Amino acid sequence: MTATPRAGDPVISAALVAEHGLTPDEYVRLCTMLDRTPTFTELGVISALWSEHCSYKHSRPVLKTLPTEAPYVLQGPGENAGVISIGDGLAVAFKIESHNHPSAVEPYQGAATGVGGILRDVFTMGARPIAMLNSLRFGSLDTPRVRFLVGGVVKGIGDYGNCVGIPTVAGDVMFDASYEGNPLVNAMCVGLLREDELIRAKAEGIGNPIIAVGARTGRDGIHGASFASEDLSEENEAKRPRVQVGDPFTEKLLLEASLELIQSGHIVAIQDMGAAGLTSSSAEMAERGDVGVTIDTLKVPVRESGMTPYEILLSESQERMLVVAIKGREDEVKKILFKWDLTAEVIGEVIAEPVYRVTEGDHVVAEFPGVRLVTDCPQYHPEARESDEAVARRARDVHAVPEKPEESDPAWTLERLLEAPTIASKRWITRQYDSTVRTSTVMGPGDGDAAVIRVRGTTKAIAVKTDCNGRYVFLDPRVGGRIAVAEAARNVACVGARPMAITNCLNFGNPKKPEVFFQFREAVYGMGDACRALGTPVTGGNVSLYNENPQGAIYPTPVIGMVGLIDDVRHITRSSFATPGLDIVLLGDNTGELGGSEYLSWIHGVVAGAPPACSLDGEKALIDALLEGIGASHVASAHDCSEGGLAVALAECCIGNEDHPTGAQVDLSPWAALPLRALLFGEAQGRVVVSTANAQALLAIAARHGVPARVIGTVQSASAGFTITVGPRVLRAATDRLSTAFHTALPRAMKKAAAEVVERDPALAGGTR
Amino acid sequence: MKFGIVSFPGSNCDDDALFAATETLRQPAVKLWHKDHDLQGSDVIILPGGFSYGDYLRAGAIARFSPIMREVAAHAQRGGPVIGICNGFQIACEAGLLPGALMRNAGLQFLSMPVTIRVENTGTHWTSRCHAGQCLTMPIAHGEGRYTVDSETLEKVEGEGLVVFRYVNALGETTDAANVNGSLDNIAGVRNVAGNVVGLMPHPERALDALLGSTDGLVLFESVLAAVHA
Numbered sequence: 001m002t003a004t005p006r007a008g009d010p011v012i013s014a015a016l017v018a019e020h021g022l023t024p025d026e027y028v029r030l031c032t033m034l035d036r037t038p039t040f041t042e043l044g045v046i047s048a049l050w051s052e053h054c055s056y057k058h059s060r061p062v063l064k065t066l067p068t069e070a071p072y073v074l075q076g077p078g079e080n081a082g083v084i085s086i087g088d089g090l091a092v093a094f095k096i097e098s099h100n101h102p103s104a105v106e107p108y109q110g111a112a113t114g115v116g117g118i119l120r121d122v123f124t125m126g127a128r129p130i131a132m133l134n135s136l137r138f139g140s141l142d143t144p145r146v147r148f149l150v151g152g153v154v155k156g157i158g159d160y161g162n163c164v165g166i167p168t169v170a171g172d173v174m175f176d177a178s179y180e181g182n183p184l185v186n187a188m189c190v191g192l193l194r195e196d197e198l199i200r201a202k203a204e205g206i207g208n209p210i211i212a213v214g215a216r217t218g219r220d221g222i223h224g225a226s227f228a229s230e231d232l233s234e235e236n237e238a239k240r241p242r243v244q245v246g247d248p249f250t251e252k253l254l255l256e257a258s259l260e261l262i263q264s265g266h267i268v269a270i271q272d273m274g275a276a277g278l279t280s281s282s283a284e285m286a287e288r289g290d291v292g293v294t295i296d297t298l299k300v301p302v303r304e305s306g307m308t309p310y311e312i313l314l315s316e317s318q319e320r321m322l323v324v325a326i327k328g329r330e331d332e333v334k335k336i337l338f339k340w341d342l343t344a345e346v347i348g349e350v351i352a353e354p355v356y357r358v359t360e361g362d363h364v365v366a367e368f369p370g371v372r373l374v375t376d377c378p379q380y381h382p383e384a385r386e387s388d389e390a391v392a393r394r395a396r397d398v399h400a401v402p403e404k405p406e407e408s409d410p411a412w413t414l415e416r417l418l419e420a421p422t423i424a425s426k427r428w429i430t431r432q433y434d435s436t437v438r439t440s441t442v443m444g445p446g447d448g449d450a451a452v453i454r455v456r457g458t459t460k461a462i463a464v465k466t467d468c469n470g471r472y473v474f475l476d477p478r479v480g481g482r483i484a485v486a487e488a489a490r491n492v493a494c495v496g497a498r499p500m501a502i503t504n505c506l507n508f509g510n511p512k513k514p515e516v517f518f519q520f521r522e523a524v525y526g527m528g529d530a531c532r533a534l535g536t537p538v539t540g541g542n543v544s545l546y547n548e549n550p551q552g553a554i555y556p557t558p559v560i561g562m563v564g565l566i567d568d569v570r571h572i573t574r575s576s577f578a579t580p581g582l583d584i585v586l587l588g589d590n591t592g593e594l595g596g597s598e599y600l601s602w603i604h605g606v607v608a609g610a611p612p613a614c615s616l617d618g619e620k621a622l623i624d625a626l627l628e629g630i631g632a633s634h635v636a637s638a639h640d641c642s643e644g645g646l647a648v649a650l651a652e653c654c655i656g657n658e659d660h661p662t663g664a665q666v667d668l669s670p671w672a673a674l675p676l677r678a679l680l681f682g683e684a685q686g687r688v689v690v691s692t693a694n695a696q697a698l699l700a701i702a703a704r705h706g707v708p709a710r711v712i713g714t715v716q717s718a719s720a721g722f723t724i725t726v727g728p729r730v731l732r733a734a735t736d737r738l739s740t741a742f743h744t745a746l747p748r749a750m751k752k753a754a755a756e757v758v759e760r761d762p763a764l765a766g767g768t769r
Numbered sequence: 770m771k772f773g774i775v776s777f778p779g780s781n782c783d784d785d786a787l788f789a790a791t792e793t794l795r796q797p798a799v800k801l802w803h804k805d806h807d808l809q810g811s812d813v814i815i816l817p818g819g820f821s822y823g824d825y826l827r828a829g830a831i832a833r834f835s836p837i838m839r840e841v842a843a844h845a846q847r848g849g850p851v852i853g854i855c856n857g858f859q860i861a862c863e864a865g866l867l868p869g870a871l872m873r874n875a876g877l878q879f880l881s882m883p884v885t886i887r888v889e890n891t892g893t894h895w896t897s898r899c900h901a902g903q904c905l906t907m908p909i910a911h912g913e914g915r916y917t918v919d920s921e922t923l924e925k926v927e928g929e930g931l932v933v934f935r936y937v938n939a940l941g942e943t944t945d946a947a948n949v950n951g952s953l954d955n956i957a958g959v960r961n962v963a964g965n966v967v968g969l970m971p972h973p974e975r976a977l978d979a980l981l982g983s984t985d986g987l988v989l990f991e992s993v994l995a996a997v998h999a
Binding site for chain 1 (some may be wrong): 778779781782784785788789806819820823824825878879880881882908910912917938939972974975977978980981
């Protein structure tokens with residue numbers, strides 16, 4: 001059989017090919033594969049499958065350098081989600097994914113459908129979702145557009161996750177002008193499954209029926225995958241229709257129905273119809289199973305009449321799944337879906353002939369030679385060259401940046417940093433997320449350096465965290481990539497978890513620009529270095545390129561989603577000081593580094609200097625020492641030093657728990673030779689602030705692991721205030737002043753946003769009495 | 770004593786309620802499907818939290834028409850204990866089992882946080898083991914929890930002691946700041962006249978384990994165990 005055009009199909013022209021995002025070379029490649037001119041439907045299918053988003057055509061060779069194996073990895077990259085064993089016959093599935101472009105034009109639906117998509121990636125592995133995380137990046141909160149985006153994204157994430165009933169427990173949010181116009185919205189989902197219920201999205205069994213389940217297919221989101229594979233521009237407002245619309249209620253039903261289906265044993269494979277919808281889900285399942293498939297678009301349940309095969313194949317309508325069932329079990333499958341008031345229709349079949357065939361009734365509208373549809377995708381090795389600007393920024397002597405007059409009192413600087421949106425409490429955001437549903441959240445947002453979810457029926461718990469400082473990556477991609485992994489690992493270790501594995505979401509600019517591809521390649525190499533050193537393989541992830549707007553590329557932002565394992569819930573450790581009188585111990589050493597710091601950026605508007613050095617051996621030793629100390633019950637609290645440096649970390653330990661603040665008396669005189677602001681606010685890596693009732697035992701453990709450690713002070717009552725002494729210099733602040741700066745900064749900034757909305761639409765004011 | 774937990778499409782705290790009954794209280798429990806007509810011998814009914822029918826139209830407005838709700842109403846009529854938690858409270862109000870209604874939070878935002886509530890009435894199946902004025906800390910997680918009622922009914926609700934819980938501060942005072950969702954008179958939960966049906970916005974089933982931060986929800990379930998065994 002061969003595919004022939006439908007009546008009314010547009011004629012294939014150079015302009016039409018370009019409109020579908022194919023280069024002339026790629027078009028030739030397609031014609032060679034088919035040995036003829038493609039039909040309009042085929043051109044649409046290829047434009048989706050060969051889009052950057054689906055094909056990884058610029059990134060794949062670099063991604064292949066990442067380590068992916070460990071004895072406990074049950075499923076590495078290439079599936080809907082990665083899976084690791086946690087013992088007791090249980091496993092954890094997890095994955096992170098971006099929804100940046102849709103969120104830039106339609107923040108509420110863009111973020112909501114991002115949550116929906118990643119949930120489906122996890123439950124299609126047979127896992128019940130147990131936690132959601134979000135990594136968000138926005139421009140400066142000073143602009144109304146950014147405040148609008150923040151409000152919309154947060155509400156979108158909350159409304160979707162809250163309704164489905166999965167706790168949103170952690171994440172990271174940063175603000176920097178580089179994300180203006182191109183916010184990052186990365187959603188991560190973690191699920192729990194029994195190892196023997198793991199299911200893969202691999203089409204198998206000649207004659208087995210292919211079933212479309214869930215919501216009906218509409219015209220929304222057509223070409224979403226291609227949209228995500230180009231730079232954002234002024235014209236993107238016109239592409240709003242490419243953004244999908246989510247329905248979390250249907251998602252909840254689909255979640256329950258899918259898990260019931262998987263447990264029923266009636267199906268062999270299941271996959272989300274995500275990016276590029278029916279096209280990519282069916283092609284990928286066929287490719288993994290090395291079989292052919294045939295699909296009849298007339299049988300697909302549709303929401304509106306008159307949809308063409310082109311539209312049905314490329315629709316990104318949400319809350320849909322593709323299932324391969326065991327032949328003869330069609331009725332059982334339908335019965336389960338109907339119980340949940342969802343549709344299920346047989347739309348095709350697994351066939352032996354190695355082709356990917358789409359028909360409209362009897363008319364073949366697309367036919368590709370089998371697996372080549374996925375495997376013949378072009379691959380590029382773009383030029384990589386560091387920009388002169390990055391080299392110059394890194395070389396700048398940041399210690400020469402003149403201090404502001406107010407900085408003569410370091411307490412002023414500390415207060416300013418605590419109210420920097422990147423550092424300040426994110427409670428305004430996180431309290432819009434249900435973090436306690438499913439009654440397993442031991443530590444939610446703000447409780448510790450990572451979130452902790454207990455595993456029912458065991459003594460175990462899972463720790464999860466996302467992280468990435470894009471400024472470091474911008475200044476030195478290799479070091480920045482290492483730090484992203486190391487900090488995420490340090491965070492889960494601070495709560496008492498052994499770092500196990502990562503998923504990653506690589507947010508970069510246009511890879512065709514040599515300086516962007518350099519950032520991408522070096523950052524991935526850096527991540528690989530750290531993953532190997534820390535024993536945390538990569539189990540999957542997502543690449544989001546073309547994060548650009550007319551002002552330029554975003555900071556390169558490879559977000560790391562780390563999963564750690566706690567063997568005994570008794571060892572879960574919080575970040576805040578709780579008990580006056582305990583010793584404060586610094587694990588790790590102070591260095592005098594200042595480059596790439598939040599201090600330079602927020603106080604001085606300077607983005608320069610080399611980011612802090614990252615010793616991976618040192619990080620590994622630090623994690624081992626910390627976990628041994630926690631396991632021996634010598635650690636009452638642990639908090640890592642990150643944005644804002646040691647002074648901010650110490651202050652956060654005192655004020656992080658708004659209801660139970662403490663004070664601290666700290667002496668850093670042993671480091672009096674270092675520049676004061678670098679000692680207080682520099683971001684040297686590999687440091688953790690610990691409170692302990694048994695400092696000597698902890699110092700002995702640190703010494704055994706070769707980790708520098710020193711008692712630097714004691715926890716005080718809140719009324720005693722916060723004091724850091726460095727030789728003759730003293731930073732002294734009232735605890736409640738620091739707390740107010742930290743806890744009210746974000747609500748104050750966002751209050752403006754609420755006022756703006758009411759101004760635009762006075763009718764809303766009525767509800768806010 | 771057997772717990773029956775109603776699963777509506779979109780319920781998402783039904784598993785939590787099930788764990789509360791079986792793991793914490795060590796009692797038999799069964800999930801009741803919304804399309805069923807049989808309470809399967811349940812002694813106590815929990816209408817759990819979630820987003821039944823996606824909260825479309827209005828929270829709880831569609832769920833009240835589910836076939837199982839006829840049986841729940843009959844059970845309540847017979848004096849059987851029923852608790853509506855969060856979305857379950859909204860459903861119980863929509864179904865007329867409890868007075869009042871729940872509107873959008875005053876701040877127009879979903880709120881997920883621990884709150885403190887004060888026990889105002891111990892004459893119910895669900896608070897008999899509390900002492901009047903006892904303060905309990907447990908999480909809330911809702912976007913539509915602002916309790917409201919018309920002034921005529923309010924007189925009856927307040928006059929007949931139908932208010933069971935109020936939002937208070939750490940000192941047990943009914944301040945505006947403690948009234949996080951803007952409820953009328955800080956009302957967090959109410960009862961029916963007979964005292965067998967109670968509804969509240971906070972989640973007692975999320976406050977049963979010290980590991981998760983609070984065990985203050987336990988007293989509600991101990992109360993109903995005592996009430997049924999009595």
